[in-house]
Structures are given as structure tokens and as C-alpha cells.
Amino acid sequence: MGVLHYIVIILGLLAGWKVIRVYELSEELRGSDTEEVTTTDNRWNGILMLVMMLAFLAMAVYEVFTYQQFLLPPASSAHGPEIDQLLFVSFVIIGIPFVACHLVLGWFAFAYFMKDGREAYYISHNNRLEFIWTAIPTVVLFALIFYGLAVWDSVIAPTQKEEDTMVVEVLGKQFQWVARYPGDDGELGGVNYRLFEGTNSMGLDVEDTSAHDDIVILGEMHLPVNKTVRIQFRSQDVIHSAYLPHFRVQMNCVPGMSTSFKFTPVKTTEDMREELSNETFDYYLLCNKICGAAHYTMKMLVVVEPEEDYNKWLGEQKVFYAGEESNIAPVETLAEAEDISGEEESTDEESVEAEKTKI
Amino acid sequence: MGDHGHHKEPFITKYVFSQDHKMISKQFLITAIIMAVIAMMMSVFFRLQLGFDGDKFPILATVFGDWAPDGVLDPGFYLALVTMHGTILVFSVLTGGLSGTFANLLIPLQVGARDMASGFLNMLSYWFFLIFNIFMIVSLFVEGGPASGGWTVYPPLSALPQAIPGSGLGMTLWLVGMAMFIVSALLAGLNYIVTVINLRTKGMTMFRLPLSIWALFVTAILGVLSFPVLLAAALLLIFDRSFGTSFFLSDIHIGGEALNYMGGSPILYEHLFWFLGHPEVYIILLPALGIISEVIATNARKPIFGYRMMVASILFIGFLSFIVWGHHMFITGMNPFLGSVFVATTLVVAIPSAIKVFNYLATLWKANIRFSPAMLFAIGMVSLFITGGVTGIILGDSALDINIHDTYFVVAHFHIVMGASAIFGMFAGIYHWFPKMYGRMMNNKLGYIHFWVTVVCVYGVFFPMHFQGLAGMPRRYYSNSFFEQFSIFDEMNVWITVFATLSSFVQFLFIGNFFYSIFRGKKAVENPWGSNTLEWTTPVNLGHGNWPGPIPEVHRWAYDYSKPGKKEDFVSQNVPLEEGELDGGEH
Numbered sequence: 050m051g052v053l054h055y056i057v058i059i060l061g062l063l064a065g066w067k068v069i070r071v072y073e074l075s076e077e078l079r080g081s082d083t084e085e086v087t088t089t090d091n092r093w094n095g096i097l098m099l100v101m102m103l104a105f106l107a108m109a110v111y112e113v114f115t116y117q118q119f120l121l122p123p124a125s126s127a128h129g130p131e132i133d134q135l136l137f138v139s140f141v142i143i144g145i146p147f148v149a150c151h152l153v154l155g156w157f158a159f160a161y162f163m164k165d166g167r168e169a170y171y172i173s174h175n176n177r178l179e180f181i182w183t184a185i186p187t188v189v190l191f192a193l194i195f196y197g198l199a200v201w202d203s204v205i206a207p208t209q210k211e212e213d214t215m216v217v218e219v220l221g222k223q224f225q226w227v228a229r230y231p232g233d234d235g236e237l238g239g240v241n242y243r244l245f246e247g248t249n250s251m252g253l254d255v256e257d258t259s260a261h262d263d264i265v266i267l268g269e270m271h272l273p274v275n276k277t278v279r280i281q282f283r284s285q286d287v288i289h290s291a292y293l294p295h296f297r298v299q300m301n302c303v304p305g306m307s308t309s310f311k312f313t314p315v316k317t318t319e320d321m322r323e324e325l326s327n328e329t330f331d332y333y334l335l336c337n338k339i340c341g342a343a344h345y346t347m348k349m350l351v352v353v354e355p356e357e358d359y360n361k362w363l364g365e366q367k368v369f370y371a372g373e374e375s376n377i378a379p380v381e382t383l384a385e386a387e388d389i390s391g392e393e394e395s396t397d398e399e400s401v402e403a404e405k406t407k408i
Numbered sequence: 409m410g411d412h413g414h415h416k417e418p419f420i421t422k423y424v425f426s427q428d429h430k431m432i433s434k435q436f437l438i439t440a441i442i443m444a445v446i447a448m449m450m451s452v453f454f455r456l457q458l459g460f461d462g463d464k465f466p467i468l469a470t471v472f473g474d475w476a477p478d479g480v481l482d483p484g485f486y487l488a489l490v491t492m493h494g495t496i497l498v499f500s501v502l503t504g505g506l507s508g509t510f511a512n513l514l515i516p517l518q519v520g521a522r523d524m525a526s527g528f529l530n531m532l533s534y535w536f537f538l539i540f541n542i543f544m545i546v547s548l549f550v551e552g553g554p555a556s557g558g559w560t561v562y563p564p565l566s567a568l569p570q571a572i573p574g575s576g577l578g579m580t581l582w583l584v585g586m587a588m589f590i591v592s593a594l595l596a597g598l599n600y601i602v603t604v605i606n607l608r609t610k611g612m613t614m615f616r617l618p619l620s621i622w623a624l625f626v627t628a629i630l631g632v633l634s635f636p637v638l639l640a641a642a643l644l645l646i647f648d649r650s651f652g653t654s655f656f657l658s659d660i661h662i663g664g665e666a667l668n669y670m671g672g673s674p675i676l677y678e679h680l681f682w683f684l685g686h687p688e689v690y691i692i693l694l695p696a697l698g699i700i701s702e703v704i705a706t707n708a709r710k711p712i713f714g715y716r717m718m719v720a721s722i723l724f725i726g727f728l729s730f731i732v733w734g735h736h737m738f739i740t741g742m743n744p745f746l747g748s749v750f751v752a753t754t755l756v757v758a759i760p761s762a763i764k765v766f767n768y769l770a771t772l773w774k775a776n777i778r779f780s781p782a783m784l785f786a787i788g789m790v791s792l793f794i795t796g797g798v799t800g801i802i803l804g805d806s807a808l809d810i811n812i813h814d815t816y817f818v819v820a821h822f823h824i825v826m827g828a829s830a831i832f833g834m835f836a837g838i839y840h841w842f843p844k845m846y847g848r849m850m851n852n853k854l855g856y857i858h859f860w861v862t863v864v865c866v867y868g869v870f871f872p873m874h875f876q877g878l879a880g881m882p883r884r885y886y887s888n889s890f891f892e893q894f895s896i897f898d899e900m901n902v903w904i905t906v907f908a909t910l911s912s913f914v915q916f917l918f919i920g921n922f923f924y925s926i927f928r929g930k931k932a933v934e935n936p937w938g939s940n941t942l943e944w945t946t947p948v949n950l951g952h953g954n955w956p957g958p959i960p961e962v963h964r965w966a967y968d969y970s971k972p973g974k975k976e977d978f979v980s981q982n983v984p985l986e987e988g989e990l991d992g993g994e995h
Contacts, residue, residue: 054470065916069924073851086780086852094779097860098787105791105867116875119896121811136808143798150765150794157772158787161708162779169710169970169977170774173992178770179714179763186762193801194755198748200807205744223571223662242659243666252661286662287565288674290739290814294880297811301740303674304564305658308741333891337814337882339558340565341572342484345885 088164095162102155106148122325125332125353126296127277127313128204133297135200142189204297207311209277214311217270218281219334219349220251221289221302223341226334226349227251228270232262232368237281242304245285252285253369261370264363270334271352272314273359279311290338293351295321301338314353417952427527428952432534433512434845437838440505441919443541447496452912454489457481459905461887461898475553483886487556488574490884494559495582496544499589502692502830504537507631510695510837511600511624513845517943518621520609520960522953525602529595536592543585552576558884560681563656563674567648570663580649583642590639593631600628609942611962615719616981616991618941618966619712622719623698626726627691634687634730641680648672678740682733690729692826694722696833697764697793700786702966703836704768706939707783708775709977711967711992714767721760721767728757738806739813747806754804761797765790776970776977780937781855782840788863789832795867796825799874814884817877820870828866835859838922843936847949848929854921858914865911872900938978940966945982964991 218229238260245252284302336347468476475485547554556574557566569576657669734750888894935944960982968979
């Protein structure tokens, strides 16, 4: 910033000072006192206060109706409608005191502005009134607490049996999402954070044979419709948050631990395109926890499709480790890897353990 | 007490290393105003990016240089601005600035003491606070920029310089500065508590204390109990960053390298942080509520309604604030059943809050309201407290939090309920006690313009954000252009930026009025608002020691406004009860 900038700023401040001074002097000349609160001030501010409260409520109502179309469409997951209904009930419950209190506030400000001859009513308390307005919120809130907890329980601990649930793993890293499917053996293979390298974007441990048929996909996830899925979340570096707003699903991805969320998608991407008459609609998974400079770019396409399409898509994907031509470059071939005896495996584990201890 | 105020004090002990609570209060206030302007301008700058994504603003290049090449903010620096905006406003302005200013000014004057229990500790608390602020400002100029991991500075983002440039020296300064701030908060808090308990004048029973003192007293207790936990978190984070420990870090592979941290958990940090972080919300809010309790009663010319319930609410809110922190962590991977407990405790906070609102409304009923600028801001705060408070019921419900956690709904909620509303409380306090601080009056007309423009802008900025949040728009996004679904909000974002800019500029009207009035304002009279509390029984230009003669004795509660049978519509607390007269607070 050049000297000129500073001069301009200083002159601006001085000018502001003089403006206030001139204003004060002119007010003095007109005989009005800018430090006194006059009856006119009281009347105008009282009226304005009422007008503002009414205008604010009108704006709130207007915005609710105008922006309704901008809000998320009805939930695309089995548990979503429960949340949406709780949200609606909560909004009704908070809407009532919100509107009522603002009306009362505006009304009192207008009705009781100070003027000659008005005297305030001396009253210090009223036990019955205070009991009523303590009891009513208490009852309402406890009802809301129990309702909310019932929804929370059914969302967070759904009753679907674990064996009917498919498992997908989602990993967050700066600034990308990676999905992993268990492959034919139905089991996600072992991982080690030290192995995130090159194309091993999930840190899979090739020593673990159940990892070999895992399917790893960058930036995209497909889910079959109407099938319960448990998504397990991991992070490679910092905390991320996997946010699927259309499914009412969110869970943080925390380095060093595994978190999960179980839900059932009930609308395919095609269904949603029709419902919203938007040909280009897609589900996305967003990052919703500040994770670095490019936080805002972290997204994953989520495709929900009929089970047969899903199976077809999954069949076309490459498995993580297909033998020595794979560039993950373990020493053993797939066949050899399957031959690895338990003893050798444990030695390897020990060496990893030893390394950990060394640290 | 010695003979105060008659000998001429040297400049350095009177204005700089002062131990007089009134001067320390002014030091806190002016520091907070300077910091608030910095933080506010930051918000204008990052709102430019959010409203006009990618457009070039030469002013950004001028102010930020390489952080905004060609006038477009750098995405990493955007996060730095957001982080520092939050840190400065939460800690410098609304904690140090608010409590520091008004606890210092009001506690000795309103309980009838010559000064704080320890003037020296009080002075130290200001200087530690100043060091914190200097650290924050210095961190803007270091390599890598200031802390950029959000004001909550969650590790690993804040722990690893590889994760984001601001996690280098800027973050170290943040943490060390925070330690200084905590020292300041603890010294100040202990002093406030001791003063309220021990230095009340004769007759000033606990139930004759003005609500402002109750609020500041409970605030100080909250601070003393919760800030040490943040200090622990900050120190452990410093250890992780600089000495290779693994309290909060585990299994991290970043920048092409596997790090050697094992066994820690960022969740632990979140627990420690929010154990302070939630009481912090009330450390900010309670003083503001205390201030407006005084302002509303005085200007309504009517006793505060339900004084004892107000005190009980403050105590209950203070207690609850320690057992709700988990509501910030419903979806972090914390055990979901633990979340249930926090839902219950969180929603219960709405009960004392509702009582307070109803009592304010009842105080205005059949009142005789004088609309001083302070009163306008107080009523504005009640409105903001309602608007922002009710959405807390939604966010505190874990099932709903799943989908609105960390969206703009949260931004709207906390900016209204603890940002703007506490700022409004602070404005109310400044306009109201300015005559006591500086012996002069502020200009009312400018105050009116200040209030009306500000209140419209605050709602213009934050109300629409609720809808963005309900549409799933995440906070702390540098740009929404990566998600087609958020383009519907492009126009709304422009309006929000316009309101934010306008409200920032109108604050300069206040600042001009403030500094102008310090030097040129009309001389104040002893009790310009016709108020009952003891500070207005002191002379206009009060020296160190507050009362030239003996300390007044208290005979009644603070709210005998418009008491029937009295000559005037107020009765100072030091006026003895007439024969057969009951003290208003006790029947």
C-alpha cells in the first residue's frame, strides 16, 4: 500500500470527524439536543420497532415459501423420512414461540413507549405466571427429547440384520474420496496406513489374501437400491466428514479409527432425475469438515441403481490385486500369496509390530 | 482506603500500567474495538469471495498481496481469514472484550467496592490479554499465514504443517497466544469471583445484586472451571506438534509420507476443546444478558420481572453448560448412545433460556419505555436471542444434527445467538455506561442510525443462511462452484455479501461516535438514565477509589423503578427503606 493510501485513509477519518462536528453544531443551532432522548425519539423508535418485528416476520414467512424449492428434496433413504418428519415437527414447535415472542416484543415496544403522563406498572414477579411459562416449555421439550431420541435410536441402530447388510468402505484423503468393495469373498482385506503409496490408494495390505479381490474405486461409489449398506469410514490424513445430504447421512472420517453409518437407499439416481425433472441430477458425497485448502473440491459421485445394474457395474471393475502384472508390486504371485503359510504371516505381522514398537 | 484521586498520578501508571479497574475496563474495550474492526474487515473480504466467486477485487490484492493474486483470494488464505475471524471475535472481542470491559467496570462499582480485590492481578490480566492479541496480529504476517484450521483448530489439520500452510508458525503463535489468553481469563475470573464474594458493601446481599453482577459472577466461575481444560488441550497439541508425542494423532499418511504417530485420537482433542467450547458460549452470552437486564429495567422504568427466576436461570444455564459439550460431536464417531445423553441435557437448556425471554417480555409489559440507543440494542438482543435460540433446539437434536451439522444452518444459528446477540448486548452496555466511563454522552441520533441499519443487516446476512444449511450447503467452502446443486444460492450469496458489507461500514459510524464523544461529547450528569444501581451514585469524573466519601450502604434491591408512592420513578439502592416499606426483591 502506497503512501497515498494512508493519506487518503487519514483524510477520510478527519473528514468523518468534521462531519460529526458540523452535524452536532447544526443540531445545537436548531436547538435540539442530540444527547437527550426526546418524546419524538421514543414515539418513532417504538413505531419502528413494531414495524421491524412485523417486517421481519413477514420476511421470514416470505423466505420460507420462496426458498422451499431450494431445500433438499424428500429423503432418498429408508430412515430419511423419520428425520424429515422430526425436522418438520421441530420447526412447528419452535415457530410458535418465535412468531409469538416477536409479535409481543414489537407490540410492547410500540404500546409502551415513554411519553408524558404514562407511568410504568410496578410489578416484581408473579409466581403463577412464572410457573406456567416454566412448565409449558418443560413439557414440550421433554416430549421433543423423547421423540428425538426415538428417531436417533432407529437411525443409528437400525434393526436390519447384519448378514443382510452389504459393506462398503469409504476413505477420505486430501482431497479425494476412495471407495472399496469387498469383492467375491465378501470380506474387506487388511490395511495398514504405512502402505498408502502409488496406486495403493486404500493402504491395502497385500499380505492379507482377503484384500486381493477387493475393488478400489476413486471418486465414485455405486449402491444398489433397497439394499442396506454399512459404509465404513476411514481417513488417511486429517479429519474429513462424509456427508450425503440426500440420504440424511453424515459421519466423520477420523484418522486412526473406523466409523460407520448403516442406511438403505430407496431411490435410484434415475428416480430422482424423474422426481426433480432434472436430467443432470446426481447424488454426491461431500466433505463437510474443514480439511485443507481444497476442502471445497472434495466430492464423490454416488450412483444408486437397480441391483442388476449394480452387479454388472461391479463385475466390470478390476480387483485390487490380480497377480504379478499388477503394478502394486508385491513379490509373490497370487498363487504364491494363497500358499503363504500361517507361520510366515505371523512373522510378517510380528515385523510390523516390531516396527510399531520401534516407533 | 487511602486518599484517592487527589494526588496527580504519572501518565504511565494512570493510563498504561493502571491498576484502576475503570482504566483497565477502558483498555479492554478499546483493544476489543480494534480487534473487532480487524475481524469484521476479514469477514467482508471473505464474503466478497463467497458472494462474487472468482471475481477480481483489486482491493484484496492491495491488502493481502500474494494471498490474493490478481485480487482473487487464495483458497488456503480464505480458510485463514475464516479461522482468524472466528478466533478474534470469540476470544478477543466477546470473551476478553465483553467480560473484561464490563466485569471490570461494573463489579466494583455495582457491588460498592473501591476497586477489584487485586488491582495487580487485574492489570496482569489485561497485559496477558494484550499479548494474546499481539500474537494474533503477528501471526497474520508470518510465513504460511495465520492458523487456518477453523477456530476450533482440530488436529490433525492443525497439528501438521503438511496439512495446510497455516499449521506452521501461525498455528504455534495461535496456541501460545491462546495459553496467554487463558492465563488472562483465569487471573481475571478469580479476581471477579473474589471481589463479588468479599467486597460487597454493607447491605449488598447476594439477592440484592443487580443481574449484571450475577451474570458476570457466574461467567467468571464458568471461565475458571473450563479454561484450564482448553489450556490442557493447547499444551498437548503443542507437544504433538513440536515434541513428537501422539496425544491426538494416529495412523497418518500425508504428503506422501507415513508419520510415526500411534495410538492418539483427535476425538480426545474434540472432547477437551468442547468442554471449554460449550461453556464458552455462555461465557459470551451471560454477560450480554446481564447487561441487557440492567438496560431493559432502567429504560423500561420498571423492575425486572421475576428477579429470582432470572438468577436461578443464570445458575441453571451455567450448570448445564458443563454437560452439553457432546452436542458438537454427535457424528464424530463418539458413541451414539453417549450422544443421547447430550441431546437431553442440551434441549433442557431451552427451559431457562425461555424463562429469561418471557421475563424480559414481561418487563416490557405496561412499561414506560425510553428508547435510548442502549435500549434499542437490548431489545434487538432479545429478538436475536429468540431467533437464534430456537434453532438450537433443532441443532441439539442428534437425529437432526446428522444432516445439518457443519452446514450454513449452524453458521446462521451461532452467529445470531451468540455472535450478533452478544455484540448487541455489548453495544447496549457501551451506549448505556459510556457516561460512567468517560463522563460524557454519546450522540443518540447516530446511535439510532447505527442500531437500525445494523439490525436490518444482521437479519439480512444470517437469516437466509438457514435455508442454505437446510439445502445441505457446507460451511467453510471457499467456493460452491464444484457442486451444481448450490448454484441456486448464487443470488442469495450476493445479497448476504451486500448486507455484510453495509453493516460493516455502519459500524464506523459507531466508532466515530465513540471516539468523538470521548473528547467532544456533551458533559454527562451524575445519573443520566435515572438508574438505581450504585455506579450512578459516584461523581461524574470518578477517581481511583470511586466514591470520594464513604462507600454507600445498600438498603434495597436494584429494581425499584416507578415504585408507587415515590417522588421519582427510581430509587437508588442506597436510599433507606421507609418505615413499613418492603424491599421489592423480597416479598
